[in-house]
Amino acid sequence: MQQSRVIRFLASNHKRKKIISLPVQKMHINRKYPSSVCKYVKKGARLDCNLKLIPSPLSQEYSIILNYSLQRFPCVYVKELMDEKDLPHVYEGNRLCLYYPGSCEWSRNLLLSDTIIPWTSEWLFHYEIWKITGQWMGGGKHADDKQAVLDSAQ
Amino acid sequence: MLTEKQAQLDNIFVEISKTLDISPSDFKKAQTRYNAVGQWLEDGYKPNSADNAYPQSIGKPQIYLQGSMRLGTVVRPLKEGKDSDFDIDLVCELSEPKSTDNHASIKEQVGDRLKSNDMYKDKLDEEGKRCWTLEYAKDTNGIGFHLDILPCCHEDPDSICDILLAGGEQKYTEHSVAITNKDNEIYNWKPSNPQGYAQWFDEVKQPAFNEIVELQQNNIYENNKDIFSSKEEIPNELVRTPLQRAIQIMKRHRDIRFAGNAEEKYKPISIIITTLAAKLYQNEEDVYTTLTNIVSLLNRHASLLTSGAHIDHDIADQKLIERTSDGYWYIKNPVNPLENFADRWDEDNDIRARTFFKWVSWLKDDIDSLLYANNLIQCKNMLVENFGESNVNNAFANIGENFRKKREDGSLKVSENGLLGAIGATVTSHTFFGK
Numbered sequence: 001m002q003q004s005r006v007i008r009f010l011a012s013n014h015k016r017k018k019i020i021s022l023p024v025q026k027m028h029i030n031r032k033y034p035s036s037v038c039k040y041v042k043k044g045a046r047l048d049c050n051l052k053l054i055p056s057p058l059s060q061e062y063s064i065i066l067n068y069s070l071q072r073f074p075c076v077y078v079k080e081l082m083d084e085k086d087l088p089h090v091y092e093g094n095r096l097c098l099y100y101p102g103s104c105e106w107s108r109n110l111l112l113s114d115t116i117i118p119w120t121s122e123w124l125f126h127y128e129i130w131k132i133t134g135q136w137m138g139g140g141k142h143a144d145d146k147q148a149v150l151d152s153a154q
Numbered sequence: 155m156l157t158e159k160q161a162q163l164d165n166i167f168v169e170i171s172k173t174l175d176i177s178p179s180d181f182k183k184a185q186t187r188y189n190a191v192g193q194w195l196e197d198g199y200k201p202n203s204a205d206n207a208y209p210q211s212i213g214k215p216q217i218y219l220q221g222s223m224r225l226g227t228v229v230r231p232l233k234e235g236k237d238s239d240f241d242i243d244l245v246c247e248l249s250e251p252k253s254t255d256n257h258a259s260i261k262e263q264v265g266d267r268l269k270s271n272d273m274y275k276d277k278l279d280e281e282g283k284r285c286w287t288l289e290y291a292k293d294t295n296g297i298g299f300h301l302d303i304l305p306c307c308h309e310d311p312d313s314i315c316d317i318l319l320a321g322g323e324q325k326y327t328e329h330s331v332a333i334t335n336k337d338n339e340i341y342n343w344k345p346s347n348p349q350g351y352a353q354w355f356d357e358v359k360q361p362a363f364n365e366i367v368e369l370q371q372n373n374i375y376e377n378n379k380d381i382f383s384s385k386e387e388i389p390n391e392l393v394r395t396p397l398q399r400a401i402q403i404m405k406r407h408r409d410i411r412f413a414g415n416a417e418e419k420y421k422p423i424s425i426i427i428t429t430l431a432a433k434l435y436q437n438e439e440d441v442y443t444t445l446t447n448i449v450s451l452l453n454r455h456a457s458l459l460t461s462g463a464h465i466d467h468d469i470a471d472q473k474l475i476e477r478t479s480d481g482y483w484y485i486k487n488p489v490n491p492l493e494n495f496a497d498r499w500d501e502d503n504d505i506r507a508r509t510f511f512k513w514v515s516w517l518k519d520d521i522d523s524l525l526y527a528n529n530l531i532q533c534k535n536m537l538v539e540n541f542g543e544s545n546v547n548n549a550f551a552n553i554g555e556n557f558r559k560k561r562e563d564g565s566l567k568v569s570e571n572g573l574l575g576a577i578g579a580t581v582t583s584h585t586f587f588g589k
Contacts, residue, residue: 032579034570053572057158060529089588097588105584118581121572122561126586129554132534133547137554139562140586 017109019070022047028113029066045069051117055125062124066116070108073101074116078124088136089123096123100141156442158573159525164442166533169549170541171394171402171441174229176240178378178392184223184299185389187290188244191274191301192217195246198267207267210256213249215264219391220245220304220348225355226391227401227428232409237544239290239298245348246303247331252310257334257341264305283336284344306331309345317345317490326350326489350489358432362395365439370394397435400444401428407517407540420502420509426485426495433474433488449518456511458483459504483507 026038026047036051046069054061063079076096081087089097098119099105106115126138156164176184198207199214208215221243222228231238246264250256265286268274279287285302292298309317309330317327329349335342356363370393375385382388394402404427412421431448438444451474457463458477464470475496476484483499499507520540527533537546557574560566561581569578 032570033572055572055574056530057162057573058524058527058530058533089586091588097586098584100585100587103585114579115582115584117572118568118579119584121568121574122557122566122581123586124572125557125574126554128530129550129557131531133551133554135551135554136586137551137558138586139558140588142588 019108020111022068022070025068025112028111029117032113033117042069045071053117053121053124055121055128059124059128064117064120066112066120068112073106074112076116076120078120081127087127088130089126089138089140096120097140098123156440158575160442161440163521163524164440165553166537166549167403167441167445168399169552170406170537170545171399172552173545173548174402174406174541175394176223176228176230178374178388179381180240181223181389181392182381184240184242187299188219188242188301191268191288191303192244192246194271194274195264195267195303198270199249207270208248208250208263210251210259211249212251215249216245216247218245218247218349219243220352222424222428223391224348224352225428226394226398227405227424229402229405229409232413232542235413237542239292239300241300241302243285243302243304243348245331246305248305248307250307252307252332252343256307257332257343260307261305261334261336261341264303268303281336284333304333304348306333306346308332309347313345317492320491322490322492326354329353330490345490345493347487347489351487354488355428355432358435359395359397361437362397362435362439363390363393366395367393396438396441396444397432399441400435400448401431403441403445403541404431404448404517406542406545407520408513410540410542411513411516417505417509417512420506422506422510422513423495426510429485429488429495430474433472446521449514449521452514453511453518456514459507459511 022040022044026049029036029038029049029051033051036049038047038049040046041048046067049064049066049068051064051066052061053064060080062081065077065079066074068074076098077094078096082094084094087094091097098116122138126136129138130136195217196214199211200206218224219242221241223240223242228240231241248260248263250260261281265278265281268278268286268288274288277288277290279289282302285304288301288303290299290301309332313332314327314330317330318324326347327350330345330347331349332343333346335344367390371385371388374388374392375382405424408421408427412418415421430452434448434451435444436447438447451469454469455465455475457465458475461481462479474485478484481500481504483496483504484494485496487493487495496507499510520536524533524536527536534546534550557566562583564580564583565576566574566581567576567578568574568581574581
């Protein structure tokens with residue numbers, strides 16, 4: 001009897017951190033990014049956000065599309081760059097790669113407003129540097145190795 | 155207070171000027187070389203010996219750096235539109251009294267001393283009008299440069315008296331020298347005062363220098379631990395105040411804008427740019443403000459081009475650029491009122507004066523237009539027109555690298571609308587991925 005209580009006690013401390021709900025994600029995005037407009041689609045299962053980001057004072061404004069459901073990873077697109085070819089650090093369809101899939105950099109207990117969106121701004125900044133210099137200076141990994149490719153096929 | 159765009163431009167200007175500058179490691183390599191040449195020249199003084207290189211000297215020659223290396227306003231020269239090797243200017247002041255006709259001999263003594271060393275003899279160029287030049291080709295050490303050695307002697311007492319009477323200050327005038335000038339095989343004397351000028355320039359930038367010296371020495375030391383064993387070893391010649399960076403930007407803008415231009419030979423000379431900028435410097439703390447203030451004030455002098463025109467009292471009183479009623483222009487050497495840097499400005503229908511003011515207006519327009527670029531890429535294109543492609547590219551690559559490092563050490567912030575910088579929430583650690 002006592003042993004199972006101990007196990008339950010230990011188990012509760014190892015409980016996974018809470019998954020943040022879509023409404024809370026929406027609230028934080030709207031609060032921190034005044035340009036953002038978010039709506040629920042697919043009967044509330046997915047959050048579609050549109051917002052504007054300017055990575056540096058001399059940069060242009062970019063229109064960002066962020067789609068997020070709890071069943072999938074966040075998808076970020078840049079409207080102005082949808083037709084550009086050979087972009088660095090993007091997946092098929094010019095979806096931005098903002099974090100290393102096999103890691104804990106992004107998970108559902110994190111706020112999009114504090115992770116994915118700032119990382120998008122950073123991606124945009126380095127995109128501009130890449131356009132100017134031909135070099136990607138933001139660091140990162142490429143899908144060179146087999147394990148990384150397997151990890152990325154979420 | 156700078157706006158956000160101006161602050162970003164300030165950072166870009168600093169990064170561009172760094173790409174034009176001599177790196178600390180290259181400077182150290184060059185220093186080793188020119189110190190060796192200086193030592194060789196000094197060792198030529200062997201009193202009471204038959205092979206004394208300087209028989210009329212009463213002491214060792216004084217060897218010292220002059221020009222942009224000494225002032226810290228170095229800009230990689232542009233030759234035929236391409237970036238070229240650095241110029242290093244060394245003065246060799248013999249302790250031989252000046253007479254009416256020992257100019258040729260002073261020049262020759264220094265040349266002969268160089269030639270008596272096989273290595274230097276190999277590198278020696280043909281005799282120049284005023285200097286001997288040693289060519290150091292780019293070798294495995296990676297740096298190539300031209301070392302100009304300027305033979306001279308101390309100025310004679312009468313000439314020094316004249317300078318003092320004209321208003322020269324003792325603390326500068328006491329360093330006056332007479333340099334030799336060769337024109338069609340005929341030598342004559344020309345006055346100069348590189349040490350006095352450098353001292354004046356140091357005084358102008360001293361307050362700004364004191365503000366930033368420690369920070370910059372730390373930075374240079376942190377990034378160059380393999381060549382400097384302590385911060386104290388970092389020479390003052392490597393510290394850059396906003397004034398020096400502004401002068402670098404101005405000189406480069408001049409070089410690029412006039413490259414291949416019909417008026418290239420009339421383009422403003424560096425001593426004029428340096429002197430006017432230093433006279434106008436008000437200890438501004440950033441390069442952007444320094445530049446815009448200097449350019450704006452210089453631009454206000456353009457009305458001098460019209461004969462009989464007046465300029466506002468506040469700028470007239472500064473006596474930066476003066477024009478007399480008979481059309482002569484004056485930009486006086488701050489350490490020698492008898493030396494006029496603009497002595498040729500009235501020639502050819504004032505072409506040099508007109509070219510100077512045309513350049514100033516270009517610089518003003520070019521800097522102002524940057525604020526109206528539609529995006530960073532357009533801004534870059536405008537900068538390339540004025541400062542050169544590879545320099546601007548390298549500057550932006552370094553900016554990108556700095557941003558990545560800031561994010562890695564947790565100091566990159568993001569504010570609303572996605573603006574990255576020093577304000578807002580920390581951009582957390584992540585790895586860009588993808589193809």
